[in-house]
Amino acid sequence: MAEPSGDRAAAADAAAAADGPDAPGTAEPLFDRVALIGIGLIGSSLARAIRRYRLARTITVAARTEASCAKARDLGLCDLVGTDLGPIVAGADLVVLCTPVGVYAEVATAIAPHLAPGAIVTDVGSVKQLVVRDVAPLLPAGVHLVPAHPVAGTEHSGPEAGFAELFEGRWCILTPAPGTNEASVERVAALWRGCRSMIELMDPKHHDVVLAITSHLPHLIAYTIVGTAVDLEEQTRAEVIKFAAAGFRDFTRIAASDPVMWRDIFLNNREAVLDVIQRFNEDLTALQRAIRWGEGEALFDLFTRTREIRRSIIEARQA
Amino acid sequence: MAEPSGDRAAAADAAAAADGPDAPGTAEPLFDRVALIGIGLIGSSLARAIRRYRLARTITVAARTEASCAKARDLGLCDLVGTDLGPIVAGADLVVLCTPVGVYAEVATAIAPHLAPGAIVTDVGSVKQLVVRDVAPLLPAGVHLVPAHPVAGTEHSGPEAGFAELFEGRWCILTPAPGTNEASVERVAALWRGCRSMIELMDPKHHDVVLAITSHLPHLIAYTIVGTAVDLEEQTRAEVIKFAAAGFRDFTRIAASDPVMWRDIFLNNREAVLDVIQRFNEDLTALQRAIRWGEGEALFDLFTRTREIRRSIIEARQA
CATH class of the missing domain: 3.40.50.720 (NAD(P)-binding Rossmann-like Domain)
Structure with a gap:
């Protein structure tokens, strides 16, 4: 906008x-x-x-x-x-x-x-x-x-x-x-x-739990993945920028948000944020394992379920 | 579009x-x-x-x-x-x-x-x-x-x-x-x-490494985070949809991509994808630790560095 x-x-x-x-x-x-x-x-x-x-x-x-x-x-x-x-x-x-x-x-x-x-x-x-x-x-x-x-x-x-x-x-x-x-x-x-x-x-506590997943975790993940790319060796980094349209650029947009604001959010919603990182980590590990062992069905099932959420968000007019 | x-x-x-x-x-x-x-x-x-x-x-x-x-x-x-x-x-x-x-x-x-x-x-x-x-x-x-x-x-x-x-x-x-x-x-x-x-x-091998970070990892992360939300108990999930505008919705868009296409990509770029997941995981763990121990400066430093990448992408007209 x-x-x-x-x-x-x-x-x-x-x-x-x-x-x-x-x-x-x-x-x-x-x-x-x-x-x-x-x-x-x-x-x-x-x-x-x-x-x-x-x-x-x-x-x-x-x-x-x-x-x-x-x-x-x-x-x-x-x-x-x-x-x-x-x-x-x-x-x-x-x-x-x-x-x-x-x-x-x-x-x-x-x-x-x-x-x-x-x-x-x-x-x-x-x-x-x-x-x-x-x-x-x-x-x-x-x-x-x-x-x-x-x-x-x-x-x-x-x-x-x-x-x-x-x-x-x-x-x-x-x-x-x-x-x-x-x-x-x-x-x-x-x-x-x-x-x-x-x-x-x-209730403020419930707010902090809900926002930890809808906002704080997404921002943390975006900052992390863009940071991972920043640490690549010079030539690959240039290519990451060149071919950002493949998905990466959406993360860079989120990871361009105000650093002070976000530092303060993470430090002040520590408990809820650490809890959702833990859940996220378990889920990522499961996917990592599915890729390593070639479990195509597990990947397909998750990728199908996640489509539903998108549909709900579009229906709720928050897309 | x-x-x-x-x-x-x-x-x-x-x-x-x-x-x-x-x-x-x-x-x-x-x-x-x-x-x-x-x-x-x-x-x-x-x-x-x-x-x-x-x-x-x-x-x-x-x-x-x-x-x-x-x-x-x-x-x-x-x-x-x-x-x-x-x-x-x-x-x-x-x-x-x-x-x-x-x-x-x-x-x-x-x-x-x-x-x-x-x-x-x-x-x-x-x-x-x-x-x-x-x-x-x-x-x-x-x-x-x-x-x-x-x-x-x-x-x-x-x-x-x-x-x-x-x-x-x-x-x-x-x-x-x-x-x-x-x-x-x-x-x-x-x-x-x-x-x-x-x-x-x-070179095809180099292609697969670059795309693993600019495309495959972002999609995998988006699928994971949306999956984490799908698994929340019913009431919280409804609220996640309601308040998706806070960052989450960008991930749901990516995680609505074609499941068969993406299953095949992960299964066929296994080595490069597993390598970037590993790097990403190390970086996320470092951030997790910084949040747990209240290390504001480490968070601020990363959040400032990630802004630069966004600027480069905008300059490269791939935003």
Whole structure:
């Protein structure tokens, strides 16, 4: 998916403005002031979607470097941007952590004293037990924590890589702790519905197990296989690049994803990831053995069963 | 890649007809009569490309079942079609094996008595040492064997899945034995250039090593990971399908490839495939260990190096 052209984006904005009264985007904005902490692929896509569908009156953005602040400003992603977290979250009724999950504790510590009473804190991270562990204990009483994970992305990173349509037709998983203020959960759900996502509620531990197989293992495997190719001797490596169209290139796309984000995911979903690696390894060993001993039927059976899953995904419109 | 619409195909045909005298398609056809044995994704794409670019006067097709013959006829892919190999290859100046590689020996035995003197036999298979092993000894003297591998494909199978553009801008690797008639090698190269492919000459053993990493290992890994997911308990499996967009779906696409074709590839490139599985396994074990012991730097380093390969592939226009 490419960044939409200015024209296409403008046309979509006009269409959003022309929507009927029931459509998100014409009603009163859901939030007065949304603060985005981090402005990479997901943060900047969210900023664009919030703008397009008029989900907030004001968007503020915190970035780690002055260079990122300048990009956010140049791209017109927000009303206020800075590296200092205090002024960015002050007065926000929604704060969204869009940083790699490894710095959540640090960010939560920095924003805690500046959060408005009754503010909602949410995130977009790919692991959810760690939000309970790292963020919840640091927030002041009266602030509502509603962890979220929009299941969407591309292999591109940075503020320029975002686009408003990223979340369209995709799932957003919310993992609020039992007893969380219901109105706050509903407002976060409304934000993502406003971005054209579908909502799923899940227990954080279960989320981390499911995502370990649908996302973390695929990324780990892709990084591994591309790494295996990188280590080949020079001439073979050149040929691997030349003949990548035979299957390898799909892995290189996944293995081009943001390194910091993925390091943090693996380190923070260790248990579930190690468990699925173990299962995967057993299955690979069985195939390896079937190839060694020429067991064609075992190979054929597996290769036939895996086709079914593809069909289910196409039927579920997630292909 | 989708099947082009009728309009687009017609426009491309018109453009081909209007090409200058140097363009493939307007000169005298390269071949008088091309016989395609097998009419799956590759065979039917080749038939379409031969038609569009006028690379042969007559196309004959052999299919394994009457149903496939009917499809080839309905799709207008050829001038003559049948299940009996003799009449299909009789009088052909080019015979292309487009079956799974596991039946090459059987096919070569069946066609050998019917091949015209001076005919060229080629193939489109993904492993090349086996052509030397299984096909070469069965051909009569005076027939020229020029093994070929168009490095192109999709996850779809069957005569309906083909399209004339499949080979455009892709590599086709030829692996003729030393001493092969040069004019025959050149005519096979011209066929693939006529399909808008680029030509590479390679030793069959080296081909099988390179493709083991760029194609066979990626497919094996994709089949494995999707198989691991298939074996999950019912509820988790439903969620894996639902949240496939997080990385998993790319693997399911690859793992939907033709089971017979892939079984035959693994069984016939055993040595090279087992070698790359071994390397891959060592690398995965190292990553597993880094995750277990929280070695963030090792993860970050690998994830950064793998990005480079993606960049090289994009620069090589094979992305």
